[in-house]
Amino acid sequence: MPLSVGVDFGTTKCAVARVNRRTGRPEILDLEGSDDGIVPTVILYEDGSADPLVGVRAERSNLAKAIESVKPLLGCDLATTEGENAEKARRLFTERGIAVHQIATDIFRFLLRATSEELGEPPTSAIITVPAYATPAARRATREAAEQAGWPVSYLIAEPVSAGIAYFRTTNDIDASRPHRMVVYDIGGGTFDFAALYYKPNKSEGPMEFRVYAKYGDSSLGGNRLDELIFLNAMKPHLEDLLKEAKARSESDYLDYWKLALRAAREAKHLLSEAEEAPLRFATGRHEKIWTLPPVKRSQFHQWIEPQVAATMERVDMELARIGWRSEDITAVILVGGGNRVPYIRDRIERRFGKGKVFAASRLDLMVALGSAVVADQQWAPNVIEVLARTLSVRVPGKANECRPLLKRGLALEDAKRTLTCYWQSDNASSISLDFCLGESSRWGDNEFLGRAALTSSEPLKRGTPIQLSIRMLGDGDSIEATARLQESGRPLDVTLERQTGDASLSTGSVALDHRPSVDIALLIDTSGSMHHRRRPLLPEIAAVGEEMASTIAEAGIDAWYAVVSYGDSTNGSCAQCLPFAPGGDVLGKRLRGLPLFLGGPEKEPSFRALRESLPALSTARVESSKWLLLITDAPARDWDEEIAQWLQTNGFRSVIIAPQQSAYDLSFDKLAVTTDGKYFDLSSELQRAFSWVAEKITGRQSP
Structure with a gap:
């Protein structure tokens, strides 16, 4: 019998779930290295040890030297990618000599071993969750790390979509007998994710259906950012001298102190979900001096995070406006992710959509894993109709930084295909190429390079020869399939798809796009x-x-x-x-x-x-x-x-x-x-x- 599981590979926490065949409900596996089913995404490479420590054991052994929050770094090209995540990946490789991909693979390997031990045998298939707006490079890197660790990956699913599915299988809060237009609002450890879903119940013997109409994510608006705001406003002013001394000794000491301070800020954030005030204590090690700082008031914390919360609400409003959904059209708003424990965030959402429409499970941080288990299970899996999260564009030949949209975001992946006409521009040439990217800008450099399609003819072609190129998005929407033929004779051309850096200097060959109105x-x-x-x-x-x-x-x-x-x-x-x-x-x-x-x-x-x-x-x-x-x-x-x-x-x-x-x-x-x-x-x-x-x-x- 197939043994399918869902894996939530999170920025701060991981979890693995499967569907209980007797009850039909998904359950979290109680893995080694977990705390109530949750495995901290923390790994520690100890000198002289063949296997790294992962999860709770890594946290308790030496948190200052452990590696955390590796997920946002996946897919970063250390040579060309700019931004905070890429800089962290470069620093990690320089200081520790460990590649991000290897760290993720080691964590996945630990999860697979612990899952196999808990189940008594290895799983036969797995669904892996990824952020709603993960780049193609990040999606590929996640899949490759899991597969290299031995996971039999079926496909990837967006985290807020998975969480929305879980809510209908694990609670009775929402009437599952009627359709719903619902919004999933997910503040996880590393990202803010959003999805607009249409739920259609099972009226016969077929599966229930979830159609995705919009999804979006932002890695700068997750729970980690809320921790940083507590640190910057309540801790850093009192620890300025200590941090300067650490930085004078070494960059490594400074980063270790920063990590421990953020952990203290996170603990205060959790306490503020239940109390009006939270103490702040900071220590640089187990036997070091404990710094007792002025407590943080909930009202202060809410004031600090207000711009971040407003930014998430603004983004949700933009996406809903794009698809034409009004507040009164939405019947359910589902909160997932630990960040939604913050009372101020829930209050803002209830004021925006109406208190009676907002639902939250008792374990906000487990819903993503539970939903992925439902999707993975052959007996209970719903029909999920996914959409293209980013617009697919082609670079305009001869204009290095200009691109032309081909497939617009929001299009169902099953409909994400298009045939375009291009023209050979050189006499007696036998090969041309076109570059493709994902993103919403008309400027090539603002988008993410997806791949290059190289078209080759068995014999040289004359200038002006029309070519029909057919493009189709594959699987998870992070790769393309292309075929080409001569428009007049129908003779096929060889098409080779390549993944390489998308520098503006790359030549696109001698080809012109069809510019018909x-x-x-x-x-x-x-x-x-x-x-x-x-x-x-x-x-x-x-x-x-x-x-x-x-x-x-x-x-x-x-x-x-x-x-x-x-x-x-x-x-x-x-x-x-x-x-x-x-x-x-x-x-x-x-x-x-x-x-x-x-x-x-x-x-x-x-x-x-x-x-x-x-x-x-x-x-x-x-x-x-x-x-x-x-x-x-x-x-x-x-x-x-x-x-x-x-x-x-x-x-x-x-x-x-x-x-x-x-x-x-x-x-x-x-x-x-x-x-x-x-x-x-x-x-x-x-x-x-x-x-x-x-x-x-x-x-x-x-x-x-």
Whole structure:
């Protein structure tokens, strides 16, 4: 029988969990070197010892010389990477002679040995957790360290996603029989992580589903940063002379004192979760003088951390605005991570979302591990639909520091694929290359290099030869797969993917990208009973005029992508089904002729609600494209929604409304069209005219 586990490899703590087959609930394994199931992410290399000490034993043996918080250093290229984490990695290697990757591997090796001893046999598969915004290099380094230690890694999962899943399997606080839009707010030891999830319950024999709509993380806003604020404000002024003396002796002594002081600050932080005041005591060793410092008041601590908490709330608001979620749309806010024990943080979140929506487990620091165990277990694993956390871009050939977006963040990984056209720029050349990066900037240097695709032809090609290059994100979203062929003959080219440094000086070969104008068109179509059970069935007519519009746009040489949303009465908590943006009129035709039908009801169709549900899909429209929304219904709108209109305006969508006018002129639809520089057409007499008008505006050509 498969033996699957989940592993939370944290900045300050680790834990391993598995699902109890009898109860169906995940449980934390009580490993050697743990304290109530938690293994401190601390390792000590002792002189003359073959194996390092890990966890509680390392802490108790010689904390000053032990190595902590290695996780944020994974994936740092010591030669080229800048920033605090890279500097720590360089210093660690210089002073201790130990590479970060080796430290992580040794910790993973200890966890595997302890897990195998606890279970009586080695696990057959494992899910490893990573921060929501971990870089591709960090994700690869984490996987490689675990695999080199012997772990059979299935895949990686974002920590806040794992924690959200755990909440539905370990508590009864949230009604799991109905759908939920939920936010996971995770302040762990090293990072602040956030995820927006849509939970759909199991209504038959299938698994429950979690769809990720947004995720974000920041390594500068974790629990360690809160410890530093206590040290800087309450401890450093009193220890200035001691720290200067230590630094004069050696950098190593200074760093050891700094580490011990941060540990004292962390203990005070934990006490302030329960008390109004916490003592501060600091010692440089077991038998050294104990420095008793003025106590820290909770009110002081809250004042120091207020800017950090405000920054996390601002980031959450930005992500929710991007996908169009309002506070009233969110039914659950799940708190995980030890940092959420701080009363001020919970109070701010409750004031932001409403006290009744905020939930926290009794063991905030175990939820990530418990969720990864659920995902790892074949019998209980939910269906998790992950998204691309960063935008995939290609470097513009000939412009070392400019890149062009290809796949926008928020796109479901299963839909993260695209075909682009490029052109050979040199006569008699047989090889070209393109560089890819992940990030939100149009400047190449601000993003993270992902890889290079080298395209090779078996024979030299002429200048201007068009090439079709197809890109698809793989697995965890940290690598790509690429294929290429000659556009005219279909002959395939060899494609080699390379990982190397992304210096601006790297040559991208002699190639030009396709610079055709682009447009993204979303069709929001009412498919309730009245749209197909009527004297004049509208859905076949919509398919016909939609294909005609797509053909006109394609003939004009415009690169068009289409999304289709069908809606009606709610089913399983949702009133809309979204098919994401995909290229080509043939795709549009197939989608329009295979629209899922919703049952009709006595109420007006929920056009604005369906539009709000489709905003996450609309948010994945290409940055460089002009954007259109076509809303088609035979019923008036229920309500006006100012926020939706503002979202469409902000994101550059023009709205074309095709709805009744003669007997049921709808002011809400008219206002939406006017607000977004669109137009309102009458469904009964102007259906074809509406699609023709859109084609004219996009192509600049007048219909005959």
